[in-house]
Amino acid sequence: MSSSHPNYYWRIAGFYFFYFAFVGMFAPYWSLYLHSIEFDAVQIGILMSVQPVMRMLAPAMWGWLADYLGNRHVVVQIAAFGSALCYLGVFFTTDYYGLLLVLALMSFFWSASMPLVEATTLTYLGKNASRYGRLRSWGSVGFIVAVLGLGYALDYIAIRWILWAGLIIQIGILFYSRRIPPAEVLAHHTDSHPILRIVLQPQVLALFGACFLMAVAHGPYYTFFSIYLVEHGYAKSAVGALWTLGVVCEIVVFFAMPKLMRRCSLPQLLMVSMALAVLRFLLIGWQVDTLWLLLFAQVLHAATFGAFHAAAVTMVHHFFRGRHQSRGQALFGSVTYGAGGMVGGLLSGPLWLHWGASVMFTFSAGTALLGLGLMWWRLRRLDIS
Secondary structure: OOOOOOOHHHHHHHHHHHHHHHHHHHHHHHHHHHHHOOOOHHHHHHHHHHHHHHHHHHHHHHHHHHHHHOOHHHHHHHHHHHHHHHHHHHHOOOOHHHHHHHHHHHHHHHHHHHHHHHHHHHHHHHHHHHHHHHHHHHHHHHHHHHHHHHHHHOOOOOHHHHHHHHHHHHHHHHHHHOOOOOOOOOOOOOOOOOHHHHHOOHHHHHHHHHHHHHHHHHHHHHHHHHHHHHHOOOOHHHHHHHHHHHHHHHHHHHHHHHHHHHHOOHHHHHHHHHHHHHHHHHHHHHOOOOHHHHHHHHHOHHHHHHHHHHHHHHHHHHHOOHHHHHHHHHHHHHHHHHHHHHHHHHHHHHHHHHHOHHHHHHHHHHHHHHHHHHHHHHOOOOOOO
16 A cells, blocks of 8 residues: 555545445335335336346446556546436436336446446555455445435435435545546556456356355345335334444454454355355344344344455455456456346345245345355365465
């Protein structure tokens, strides 16, 4: 980390804050908004899956453009402007196909930024990559501010007000996109290799496959968890508090990552995270009315997202260096949070509709177990910290 640019920390932290504040608005409450305008479970599942679809398709293109131009921060600015502009469409339509188009266009731009900022962050940190979690934790703070604030507010105001909250957050993303510092891409001996050569390494394929399955497992959670809680009698403020609890625990783990990475290898951290995901989704699916078990399930978010994400992003940075950094992070986001989130979200609607929430979350647990098996098979002996 360069001491000659002391303000860069807060520039990157500010972007993380607003970017994940948007997630804090969208993930818990957008499905409630769609439910309020009378879409059914399958339609909600499809509309909530638009974002992960674009996270699958768009980042690879944007990552290629950033690496080709050698100018990540300009691409981030273009993406943030396009996202804010397209978001305005939510004020003009409640039609299913209209919203589908608006969300697709907005997500095409919105999904471009994060892989590029992740690459910039890890370049900025340099040899201090274990401190990634502390910088990324500002995104978790933004998520908490959005999810907890809106959770309490929506007990008193109409759900439609989240549209305005989303606009304010989009403006914040746009502002900080213009503050992201340029990052020098350091030469690496793999620069001359085609990126496909790196991707097709068995260890990289196993990592991407296991993380894809983990993202599939979380699809039903991000799509229906809020509706599930409301249907079981929880107030919207309680829904916000439960989401917040998980993210508070996530922040604690982000700060603990340097110590955890000294004691455990990155594959070990990923395998523990996946094992705890199996337990978490079973608890959510079958013990939603037992408050202390539901609270414990949300505490496990520290592992199932916090430790998992920090370890996975750092492993991707280990495999993709030099001129392949942006595309490596973009491919990771596309395959895991994009394709995995899309599959999980699309499957969650029919599972919820035909078999109910308990079966849907059992599906999540089973998918996380498959990811754990893949990690154990191919990566358990890999010593990366």
